[in-house]
Each structure stands twice: as C-alpha cells, then as structure tokens.
Amino acid sequence: MRNLVQDTPSAPSITAMPDAREVLLETRGLGFETNGHRLLFDVDLKIRRGSRTVIMGPNGAGKSLLLRLMHGLISPTHGDVLWRGHALNKTGRKDQAMVFQRPVLLRRSAKANLKFALGVRGEKGEKRNGLIQKALAAAGLSHLANRPARVLSGGEQQRLATVRALACQPDILFLDEPTASLDPTSTAAIEQLILEANANGITIVLVTHDAGQASRLGQELIFLQDGEIAETGPAQRVLKIPRSAPARALRDGQLYVKN
Numbered sequence: 001m002r003n004l005v006q007d008t009p010s011a012p013s014i015t016a017m018p019d020a021r022e023v024l025l026e027t028r029g030l031g032f033e034t035n036g037h038r039l040l041f042d043v044d045l046k047i048r049r050g051s052r053t054v055i056m057g058p059n060g061a062g063k064s065l066l067l068r069l070m071h072g073l074i075s076p077t078h079g080d081v082l083w084r085g086h087a088l089n090k091t092g093r094k095d096q097a098m099v100f101q102r103p104v105l106l107r108r109s110a111k112a113n114l115k116f117a118l119g120v121r122g123e124k125g126e127k128r129n130g131l132i133q134k135a136l137a138a139a140g141l142s143h144l145a146n147r148p149a150r151v152l153s154g155g156e157q158q159r160l161a162t163v164r165a166l167a168c169q170p171d172i173l174f175l176d177e178p179t180a181s182l183d184p185t186s187t188a189a190i191e192q193l194i195l196e197a198n199a200n201g202i203t204i205v206l207v208t209h210d211a212g213q214a215s216r217l218g219q220e221l222i223f224l225q226d227g228e229i230a231e232t233g234p235a236q237r238v239l240k241i242p243r244s245a246p247a248r249a250l251r252d253g254q255l256y257v258k259n
C-alpha cells in the first residue's frame with residue numbers, strides 16, 4: 001500500500017465501521033491490470049455489515065473499477081475479494097446488488113421490471129405482487145406501474161432501478177454515481193431510499209463526486225487517486241480536514257499534480 005493516509009496508520013486495512021460487526025466484504029491486495037497498464041493498486045479494505053461507505057476521487061481514479069471488482073462483475077488480476085470470508089463467487093453475488101449511473105432497465109413496464117427481478121430471486125404469486133406494490137410505492141411510481149420503463153424520466157428510471165435492486169433484499173448495495181444527472185428533488189428521493197435501506201440493515205457502498213452527498217450519506221470515506229487509496233477515514237473528517245494532497249486538492253477545487 002503506497003502513500004495511504006489513514007486515521008489509524010498501523011491498521012493493515014481500512015475498516016468501514018470501527019466496531020466488531022461482521023466483515024461482509026474484504027479486499028486484499030486488490031489490483032487490476034490490462035494491456036500492461038495497472039489501473040488499480042493494492043486495495044486493502046473491509047466493509048462491515050450495516051455500514052455506509054462512500055468512494056470519492058477525480059475522473060479516472062478507478063472508483064467504478066473498484067466497485068465492479070467488489071461486485072464480481074470483473075475479475076481482479078491481483079489480490080482477492082472476500083465475501084463473508086470466502087472468495088466471492090456466483091452464490092455470494094446473489095446477496096449483492098448494484099445500481100449504475102445509467103439505469104439498466106428491461107424493455108418492459110416498470111412493474112414487469114420488478115416482477116422479473118423478483119422472479120429471478122424465486123418470489124412468486126401473492127408475495128411477489130405485494131413486494132412489487134411496496135417497491136412501486138417506495139419509489140413514488142405506483143401511478144406509472146404500467147408505463148414502459150424506458151420512457152420514464154431519468155429520475156423515475158433511477159428510482160425504479162434502486163427499488164428493483166432493493167426488492168431483491170441484498171445484503172449489500174453498490175451504487176455508482178446514482179444521482180449524477182438528477183435534479184435536487186430526485187436526488188433527495190434516491191438518498192432517502194438509500195438511508196431507509198441502510199436503516200433496514202443493508203450495507204451501502206456508494207461512488208459519488210458530490211461532497212454534499214458524501215457528507216449526507218457517508219460514514220466512512222475512501223479517497224482514490226490514480227488507482228490507489230490516497231486516504232481513508234470518517235467521511236466528515238476527510239471532507240473537512242483532508243490529510244492527503246489529492247483529497248485536499250479536490251476539496252479546494254484544484255487539480256492534483258503528482259510530484
């Protein structure tokens with residue numbers, strides 16, 4: 001691990017919550033290389049059950065890549081992703097869900113998108129119908145249940161994608177800039193869904209460029225720069241009093257130039 005600023009410098013890895021709760025996900029020496037280029041280096045972190053972790057950093061820092069590696073969408077070229085202490089596999093991935101910046105929705109109605117996702121989880125009949133109604137209501141989309149998902153507005157689509165992910169009752173929800181193109185009202189609605197999900201025990205890992213959102217949602221913050229963790233710590237501290245030069249540069253709206 002290089003140039004890492006931590007609140008607890010002696011710790012071998014960051015801990016999303018400083019208590020004894022179960023470590024849901026751990027990365028050890030995680031890295032990714034392609035065509036001779038190393039894009040992610042030596043990422044060691046622990047995400048504890050019930051925590052909310054925010055990942056920040058400039059464009060191209062490797063935030064989405066890290067999220068996709070943690071979710072098993074791509075395989076690391078270096079190191080490991082452990083889920084509940086074991087190598088992440090297909091079974092472990094069923095307990096995880098991810099919401100992307102551009103929602104990936106089926107060419108079906110809003111309701112049918114939920115029906116399909118719940119069907120994959122093995123939900124059927126009345127129970128499934130109940131869960132669909134609940135999810136539509138949570139997203140404020142009950143009146144648009146039969147509208148094709150792909151003609152919904154950006155904010156409506158993102159709310160649908162979020163409740164669809166949550167309807168599957170994942171243990172962890174990864175969100176990659178879920179409100180990047182949304183207005184303040186839609187952003188607030190998504191943040192509310194995230195906080196409610198977390199209050200119900202779902203662990204949150206979120207990538208954002210929005211310091212306000214990081215402050216509202218984050219407990220722990222990971223700051224990435226050039227594929228490396230530059231700094232980790234409690235979100236409020238890292239946002240207000242960053243210790244690493246890259247995080248300071250971002251706070252001050254300056255371009256970070258490596259010496």
Ligand SMILES: Nc1ncnc2c1ncn2[C@@H]1O[C@H](COP(=O)(O)OP(=O)(O)OP(=O)(O)O)[C@@H](O)[C@H]1O
Pocket residue numbers: 034039057058059060061062063064065066074
């Ligand atoms: N599967 C891949 N194969 C090759 N290169 C990749 C892959 N995934 C990411 N990259 C490259 O890795 C770098 C980091 O990409 P990533 O999308 O993780 O950045 P980011 O921090 O999320 O940036 P942004 O804030 O712009 O979304 C980029 O240069 C990108 O082109």
